[in-house]
Amino acid sequence: MKRAPLEIADVIMITPHLIADSRGYFSEVFKAAWFNEHIADAVFLQDNQSLSAQAGTIRGLHFQMEPFAQGKLVRAIAGRLFDVAVDLRGGSPTYGKWVGVELSADNGKQLWIPPGFAHGFATLEPNSIIHYKVTAPYSAAHDRGIRWNDPAIGVEWPVSSEAALLSDKDRQQPFLGQSPYYFHYRSLKQEA
Template identity: 45%
Template sequence: MIVKETKLANCFVLEPKVFNDSRGYFLESFNQNTFQKVTGLSVNFVQDNESMSSKGVLRGLHFQTGEFAQAKLVRVIKGKVLDVAVDLRKDSITYGEYVAEELSEDNKKQLFVPRGFAHGFVVLSNTAIFSYKCDNYYNKASEGGIIYNDKSLNIDWKLEEKDFIISEKDLLLPTLQSINS
């Protein structure tokens, strides 16, 4: 597995070794020993989630607060998405900055999003099956978010805004500045 740190500390792109043959492929999507050895981070994933979405579906930018903050390891099983992680760690030199990575069934890349980040994605293919591991359990009372089109973040989602399909809940999310007030 190749692990590359992004411009945001403790946020990594993982590229598993893929073994292809006439039957298909095999890959190890996560190995805790390898991950800890390469990154120096110890994670204990306790919950796996999966979603299926159509082209233009934008989910995010979401996070969990306090004792329910979550680190995530995200990947695409089918299709292609633009995956985005925003650094919300107030003591970080990259606070308010983001990374965006195309994750797809073809490139098999994964993104490790540490605690203290907001996360979201938009589907670039006709459909996508998105899977992620979390190191903490979801808690509705601890959920938070930032509006996808926050001007201070200026995220290029790679699709025209008219093509987005966004939940009512996500359309009501505040700006980064609002959550800091």
Template identity: 50%
Template sequence: MKVTPLSIPDVLLIEPSVFDDSRGFFFESFREDIFRKETSLNVSFVQDNQVSSRRGVLRGLHYQVPPYAQGKLVRVIHGEVLDVALDIRKSSPAFGKHVTNILSAKNKKQIWIPEGFAHGFLTLSKNSEFLYKVTSFYKADFEKSILWSDPILNISWPTNIDIITSPRDSKSEAFSKAYIFEEL
């Protein structure tokens, strides 16, 4: 496993060791002891989620507030997405900044997104299946969302895709009105 801090160093790109041969491939998508050793993180995952989306579906930018804030380990098992993590930790030097990455079944990359980040993704391929592990259970009353298209965020979403959002995501809060993590 290769772990690379991204431009916001708390967000980690994780590339598994993939064993390819004429039959196909094998890799460990998660192994706690190696994950802890390579990332220096001591997290416990309590729930796995799987999402299927068609081209143009944008989900996010979602997060949960304390005491149910979530760290996420995300990956794609079918198709390709543009993944976005937005830092909403007031004390962070990267507050209000974001990182983007292409995750796909082909590249097998994963992203670790810690608590204190809003997260979203846009399906670039015909369809996608997105898996993610979380460190806290889903609690609807603690879930929030930031408007994906808020111009203050300056996220470069592809312009060649007609974006489809849920009614809830299209009415998300502006970044200026979002819950901000004071401390973690």
């Protein structure tokens, strides 16, 4: 596996090694010992998967508050998606900044998004399936979000506002400036 830090260094792209021949391919997509040594000391408690039937579906920007803050290891197992992480760690030098990458079944890339970040994605093909491992279980009481098209964040989505397919919940999320600091950079760094 290869690792590549992105513009926000704590968000890391992982590219598993692929062994291919005339029959197809084999790939180790997750190894706990390698992940803990090269990415983060994390324990994954749950795997999630969602299908978006139409291209242009946007889900996010979502996160959970402590004590259910989630680190996520994200990959596409069908189709293509534009995956986004937004730094919500108060005091971070990259607070309010975002990174985005294309994940697809073809490229096999994965994205590690640590706790303290909001996560969202836009589907680029019909019937795209996202699969992600999380470090904490879902808690409705701790579920929060930030407006997907907040101009203060400025995510450059590959889907126009008019064409985006969103849930009512995601259309009504607060803007970053309306939200308290849910995470603090120093305390998260000290725990790592």
